[in-house]
Amino acid sequence: MPLVKLTAAGIEPVETVWTRLGGEDAVPATGAVLVPLARWQAEKDSLLARADAVGVWLAAGETADSISGDLDRLTVVALDFPAFSDGRAYSTARLLRDRFGYRGELRAIGDVLLDQLIQMVRTGFDALDVKAPVSGAAVTVETIQAALSRYSLVYQVAHDPRPPVSALRRRLAAGGQA
Amino acid sequence: MYRYDEFDHQVVRERVAEFSDQVARRLSGDLSEEQFRPLRLMNGVYLQLHAYMLRVAVPYGELTSGKMRRLAHIARVYDRGYGHFTTRQNIQFNWPKLSDIPAILRELAEVEMHAIQTSGNCIRNVTTDAFAGVAADEIEDPRPWAEVLRQWSTFHPEFTYLPRKFKIAISGGAQDRAATFFHDIGIRLVRAESGDVGFQIIVGGGMGRTPRVGRVLNGFVAKSEILSYLEAILRVYNLHGRRDNKYKARIKILVDALTLEGFRAEVDAEWDRIRGSVVEVPAEEVERIGAYFADPDWQALADNPPELAAARSRSAAFNGWVSANVMAHRVPGYAAVTVSLKPVGGIPGDATADQMDALADFADRYSLGALRVSKEQNIVLPFVRQDQLYALWQALVAEGLATANKGLISDIIACPGLDYCALANARSIPLAQMISERFSDIARQHDIGEVTLNISGCINACGHHHVGNIGILGVDKRGEESYQLVLGGDATQTAAIGDIAGPGFTAEGVVDAIETVIGVYLAQRQTGEPFIDTYRRIGLTPFKEAINAAR
Ligand code: HEM
Numbered sequence A: 001m002p003l004v005k006l007t008a009a010g011i012e013p014v015e016t017v018w019t020r021l022g023g024e025d026a027v028p029a030t031g032a033v034l035v036p037l038a039r040w041q042a043e044k045d046s047l048l049a050r051a052d053a054v055g056v057w058l059a060a061g062e063t064a065d066s067i068s069g070d071l072d073r074l075t076v077v078a079l080d081f082p083a084f085s086d087g088r089a090y091s092t093a094r095l096l097r098d099r100f101g102y103r104g105e106l107r108a109i110g111d112v113l114l115d116q117l118i119q120m121v122r123t124g125f126d127a128l129d130v131k132a133p134v135s136g137a138a139v140t141v142e143t144i145q146a147a148l149s150r151y152s153l154v155y156q157v158a159h160d161p162r163p164p165v166s167a168l169r170r171r172l173a174a175g176g177q178a
Numbered sequence B: 001m002y003r004y005d006e007f008d009h010q011v012v013r014e015r016v017a018e019f020s021d022q023v024a025r026r027l028s029g030d031l032s033e034e035q036f037r038p039l040r041l042m043n044g045v046y047l048q049l050h051a052y053m054l055r056v057a058v059p060y061g062e063l064t065s066g067k068m069r070r071l072a073h074i075a076r077v078y079d080r081g082y083g084h085f086t087t088r089q090n091i092q093f094n095w096p097k098l099s100d101i102p103a104i105l106r107e108l109a110e111v112e113m114h115a116i117q118t119s120g121n122c123i124r125n126v127t128t129d130a131f132a133g134v135a136a137d138e139i140e141d142p143r144p145w146a147e148v149l150r151q152w153s154t155f156h157p158e159f160t161y162l163p164r165k166f167k168i169a170i171s172g173g174a175q176d177r178a179a180t181f182f183h184d185i186g187i188r189l190v191r192a193e194s195g196d197v198g199f200q201i202i203v204g205g206g207m208g209r210t211p212r213v214g215r216v217l218n219g220f221v222a223k224s225e226i227l228s229y230l231e232a233i234l235r236v237y238n239l240h241g242r243r244d245n246k247y248k249a250r251i252k253i254l255v256d257a258l259t260l261e262g263f264r265a266e267v268d269a270e271w272d273r274i275r276g277s278v279v280e281v282p283a284e285e286v287e288r289i290g291a292y293f294a295d296p297d298w299q300a301l302a303d304n305p306p307e308l309a310a311a312r313s314r315s316a317a318f319n320g321w322v323s324a325n326v327m328a329h330r331v332p333g334y335a336a337v338t339v340s341l342k343p344v345g346g347i348p349g350d351a352t353a354d355q356m357d358a359l360a361d362f363a364d365r366y367s368l369g370a371l372r373v374s375k376e377q378n379i380v381l382p383f384v385r386q387d388q389l390y391a392l393w394q395a396l397v398a399e400g401l402a403t404a405n406k407g408l409i410s411d412i413i414a415c416p417g418l419d420y421c422a423l424a425n426a427r428s429i430p431l432a433q434m435i436s437e438r439f440s441d442i443a444r445q446h447d448i449g450e451v452t453l454n455i456s457g458c459i460n461a462c463g464h465h466h467v468g469n470i471g472i473l474g475v476d477k478r479g480e481e482s483y484q485l486v487l488g489g490d491a492t493q494t495a496a497i498g499d500i501a502g503p504g505f506t507a508e509g510v511v512d513a514i515e516t517v518i519g520v521y522l523a524q525r526q527t528g529e530p531f532i533d534t535y536r537r538i539g540l541t542p543f544k545e546a547i548n549a550a551r
């Protein structure tokens, strides 16, 4: 289950081991942790006082508003896909990025399959915790790269900087290169 | 009609490659059926009772002769020689092999067609009026906007895994021929007092077990702000629509829960932030798309040419066909012809490969190569010269395609029902066949006049029984097929959901009950009054009493 980060340089595997905590789990003494929203709200200060990295994960029904006041203190926000057919996190990502201006890492966790990575990147995720297919076939930087380059064109403006087809047409009509 | 440029071709080619890869991963076992399901559903591949079914998009119902020929070819080579045109202006093939689907998609891509978003919980193929660009009552042609919406909704990254499927219809006519009040979003072109043309936005219409007439969310949205408005609606729905129960997941349920005002407040709050922003389609792109829908070079012709009048008085059959199936065109001397896919005793909406080829030929010969699929599951030839109507009719007669029943009682909309569908309680197609045989006398049908008849095999209402002037619903009565009769539904701008007139009919019983209903109408109607108007005037009771008396 590789965690990768998308940077200007490309796709980079993340070496840090992150532990995702549930509501009841004890916070380990060391190591990077992702804590659920309620834990974050109750234990912010002690969590931030730890030496190792802390991120918050939101369940699919939890809103961007619920964390908007803390975004400047957070370097990692993770949004959970409880099933890959549950698309709420795409809109939550748009709101975190576009309405609340969050600039830190936005990580997709849960049922994150190769077939949805493009949508995730387009709605503002820049870290992907990609799940292996049922066959057990390996997910590698190469397979992630292939999944992300599947479509060379997009029709609509989203969070990512890709110009929509209409802009390419305009350039072409103006005598430029698409 | 719209033609792909290199960009559109590229998108579809890449989709074919992706789906072919997904099929290969399914066939090799890399993907479980459970994981493949949402992927295939994003591409119109359903699992039916007996086989996979492939639904091919006909964006806003527009076809060319070349596309129709390719559909015929696919029916012949990969299916059992026929296809089924649907109420959402698409075509379905009932018997393709999963391993053939990549090849079918490649063949479709060559003629600028695909199966993208014809199923799944995403924004489905946008539908419109089959007489768009033709009807005289049109404020503006909705097709350029339907194409704008097609492109905007294609692989929209945020709205691909919605709580439930999402259907949008757009209509430009004063008469609503696109059922905009029965879609998740209905869009009507309207002219403001200022003279500006924009959009009225209707939200939360639908059928199924919770039928709803859509409600007006916004009376006028400017063209330059339409995409942000739609994105605001979809974002609110995507975040707050129910996901715990698929029968409560449509946007209509969210609008009920928040109330229209509450829902509007949410949408407006989001819209204020993004309205008129980079998400909008640039004006020059609208212009570029609009140019594809420019008028052909019309010839200067007069209405009612002498040839037509002579042929009408010579042949009663032709005359009957003209009065039912031929619609006036906004351009003098032309007409829009509906080719009925509802022959007596036939399967509503089915066409054989040979018929599809014949229709393509007729389109080339008589309709500038253009065809449309109507939501009534018929084919429209939109640009026929009136002086060629007789020749066209003769050609249609030879192919068994000249049934003169458009808008009449045997122009039945029926879902697949128990013959194909795993969810069905009762058969729909055999019942449609029985009704069309019972009313096969075409002179009698013309006397009864305009009436819509819709049949669904279960409460999911794929056959739109809630909005038929006469609707029939298949129900399960202790393991027996049984039918319920509904009256007074209306899918147009005078939208209404039908009233239950009687439960517990057998198939024969429901046909008899329809006979009784028609008898009451004929006895009570005033001169020139269609069924729905008589129904509204006299109400359900006289019909119900007569049905009960006849039982
Ligand atoms: C044979 C397999 C089919 C199955 C299993 C099926 C299943 C369903 C279900 C479950 C719904 C309810 C959806 C909801 O309310 O959320 C529905 C609605 C609908 N289906 Fe089908 N359907 C089938 C075939 C068709 C066909 C062939 C057509 C077109 C001719 C069609 C057109 C529709 C329409 C127009 C609606 C309802 C309107 C709406 O609320 O959107 N379906 N179908």
Ligand code: SF4
Residues within 6 Å of the ligand: B415, B416, B417, B418, B421, B422, B423, B424, B425, B428, B456, B457, B458, B459, B460, B461, B462, B463
């Ligand atoms: S209405 Fe019911 S029986 Fe008919 S196709 Fe839809 S789900 Fe099947």
